[in-house]
Amino acid sequence: MEENVHFLYPAAIFASKTPHLVTTILGSCVAVCLYDPTLRIGGINHFMLPLWNGQGLASPKYGNIAIEKLIEKMVSLGCDAGRLQAKVFGGGEVIQSNVSQFNIGARNIRIAFDLLEEYKIPIVGQSVGGKFGRKILYNTETFEVKQKIIQKTITGNQI
Amino acid sequence: MSRLSDQELIDELQRRFEENRKTIQELKELTEELKIVNKKLEESEALKSHFISNITNEIINPFTSILGLSRSILSVKKENWKKVISMVALIHSEAFNLDFQLRNIFLAAKIEAGEIYPEILNVDLKNLVKSVIDSFRIEAKKKNLSFEFNFEIVPEKGDVFYFKTDPEKVKLAIANLISNAIKFSYENGKIIIRVWKDDEMVHISVQDFGTGISEANQKIIFDRFKRLDSGINSLNRGHGLGLSINKAVIDLLQGKISIKSEINKGATFTISIPEAKTNIAGFSADGNEFLFDTDEIF
Numbered sequence: 001m002e003e004n005v006h007f008l009y010p011a012a013i014f015a016s017k018t019p020h021l022v023t024t025i026l027g028s029c030v031a032v033c034l035y036d037p038t039l040r041i042g043g044i045n046h047f048m049l050p051l052w053n054g055q056g057l058a059s060p061k062y063g064n065i066a067i068e069k070l071i072e073k074m075v076s077l078g079c080d081a082g083r084l085q086a087k088v089f090g091g092g093e094v095i096q097s098n099v100s101q102f103n104i105g106a107r108n109i110r111i112a113f114d115l116l117e118e119y120k121i122p123i124v125g126q127s128v129g130g131k132f133g134r135k136i137l138y139n140t141e142t143f144e145v146k147q148k149i150i151q152k153t154i155t156g157n158q159i
Numbered sequence: 160m161s162r163l164s165d166q167e168l169i170d171e172l173q174r175r176f177e178e179n180r181k182t183i184q185e186l187k188e189l190t191e192e193l194k195i196v197n198k199k200l201e202e203s204e205a206l207k208s209h210f211i212s213n214i215t216n217e218i219i220n221p222f223t224s225i226l227g228l229s230r231s232i233l234s235v236k237k238e239n240w241k242k243v244i245s246m247v248a249l250i251h252s253e254a255f256n257l258d259f260q261l262r263n264i265f266l267a268a269k270i271e272a273g274e275i276y277p278e279i280l281n282v283d284l285k286n287l288v289k290s291v292i293d294s295f296r297i298e299a300k301k302k303n304l305s306f307e308f309n310f311e312i313v314p315e316k317g318d319v320f321y322f323k324t325d326p327e328k329v330k331l332a333i334a335n336l337i338s339n340a341i342k343f344s345y346e347n348g349k350i351i352i353r354v355w356k357d358d359e360m361v362h363i364s365v366q367d368f369g370t371g372i373s374e375a376n377q378k379i380i381f382d383r384f385k386r387l388d389s390g391i392n393s394l395n396r397g398h399g400l401g402l403s404i405n406k407a408v409i410d411l412l413q414g415k416i417s418i419k420s421e422i423n424k425g426a427t428f429t430i431s432i433p434e435a436k437t438n439i440a441g442f443s444a445d446g447n448e449f450l451f452d453t454d455e456i457f
Contacts, residue, residue, distance in 0.1 A: 007278075023451070025276050087457055125457035137451045146453040 008046050011061035015043025015073045019141035025150070026090030027133045028105035030063065030112050033087040034070055034121070035143040036079035042140030043077075045070045049104065050111040063111040071119060087125035087145055088112050092132050105129065217260050221253040228253075252297055259338065262331060263404055270407045277325040277411055279435045284322045285310045288354055288363065291333045295341060303347045311355040322361055323435045328408045332416075333363060335401035336428045340367035343426070360414065360431040368425035377418055381406040405430070 008014050008024035008031070015034075024031055024046050035042045045066040052062035060066035075081055091109035109128045116123055125145065127134065133150035163171065228246045235243055269275045292306050299306060314320040333352075340350045344367045351366040372380065381402050409416045414432030 089457075127455065127457060135451075137453075145457040146451055147455045147457060148452050149454050 008044060010046050010048055011059060011066075013043070013045045013060050013066060013070050013073060015041070015070065015077060016140060017041055017077055019139070022138045022140060023136065025133065025135050027092055027094040028090070028108060030088065030090040030105075030108040030128070031136065032067055032070065032112055032116070033089070033138050033143070033145060034074055034084050035086075035140075036074065036083050037085065037143070038083055039077075039079055040141050041074065041077055041079055042138065042143060043070050043074050044138055044140075047108065050107040063108055064115060067112065067115045067119075071121075081119070081121075084119075084121045085143070086116050086121045086123045087143070088116070088123055089127050089134055089136050089145065089147065091128045092130050092134065094131065094133055214264065218257065221257040224253045225250050225257075248297070252301075255294070255297070259334060263335070263401060266328075266331060266408070267404055270404065275407070275411060277435060278327070279323055280326055281321050282324055282326045282329070283319050284312070284324075284354065284361065285320060287326055287330060288333060288352065291330055291337060292352060294334070295337050298338075298341055299350070302341065302344060304341060304344050305349050307349060307351045309351070309353045311353065312361070324432060325412060325435070328412065329363075329430075329432070332405045332408050332430055333365070335405050336365040336430070339401060339428075340365050340369070340426075343367060343369035343371075345369055360433050362429055362431045364427055364429040366425065366427040371422040371424050372418070372420040372426050373422055377420060380418070381416075 004016075004018065004020045006014055006016075006020050006022045008022050010024075010029055014020070014022050017039075019040075020042075022042075022044050024044070026046070029046055029048045031044055031046045033042060033044045045060055047063045047066035048061050050063045052058050052065050058065050060069050071081060071084070074084060088109070091105040091112075093103060093105045106129065112128075113123070127147055130149075135148040135150055137146040139145070228250050232243055232246055266275070288310070289308065292308055296306070312320045337350065337352070344350060348368050351364075353362075353364045353366070355362050405416055409430055409432065412432045412435065414430060417429050417431070418426060419429075420426035
């Protein structure tokens, strides 16, 4: 059995009509997996920051852009926006900081939840927050998402 | 409204006083912390602007040469066509440098953004090291340096020794060491590259017989942007990122990098890395199953 495996890079979006296994690694980034159960089509994004500030490129690096673009892409593949379901992963606090404004992870999670509610897409599974990273493997045909916790983080002072 | 007795008033005052004292203490500590952070930021700012001026040279100079040389080639006369070959050689050398430095800079940016992950493959290690050495042959020729390559690992089965690691990152790490070895070698010298293994790790060492590094400097060479003599007179180019990138990359692969050196006798850098256990984009041995270590399923 030859499986299509796709490694999703940060700030990228992936959706396909053919079944894929999509894998990505999340620290403070968040990935939203969307799925249309009728067509069995799945898509996923991987965003790094919550909001596009209106300057520069409106890239899917930002949560509000990434979620909107992913829904658009799913619809362009024939999915019905009203049927979509979501699973949300990531947003860990991997770089310890006492300053709450810097807590990118929590802000990324927040924007994902807020926007999915706005688009009326139910969240049927999630693993967010915590002080660790995650590696996920998303089967776009079945909507199954396998997760591996990554405890060891690259600390700031190494970089 | 209830009235407080004198004692209650005094107690309340004391409590508030104590609270104030604590707040002031906290403020003081925070200010201290801020001062330290500020100092670090200033240092990093200075290093960065220094870095930018270095990097500008690193990118602009090769481009200027490439542009100039290719323009000369366009206007070369038929009887001078032999000169073209040497010009093309120069263009190649400048483009090679540019490519190498840009790879370093992009990786450094990734490291800074914290978005760097090992991409593990099954690697023919001998070929990988050899390809890096070969890519520096032209550079080495300029100083008439020779390479000695000793691959001391005997594969357990078959002819090729395979090792699970991130080939691109290991390549760049070795390239940085060889590039430095060339930079700091005296003319007509030799550079020895050795690869061997013990029970736990594979070791790759690059030895030169050049200027060497003093003990004091050995401690700071892995710091970002720092080049040992950063004066205008320094003959050697470089952005001072190489070794700090190497350290970050080798840390990522859970390895170690060590240095032995004596002034005017040369330096030996050794990278030691364990075989990678995790497969990020790895298939099982028969290539049918995508391997994924799972904690939980959603």
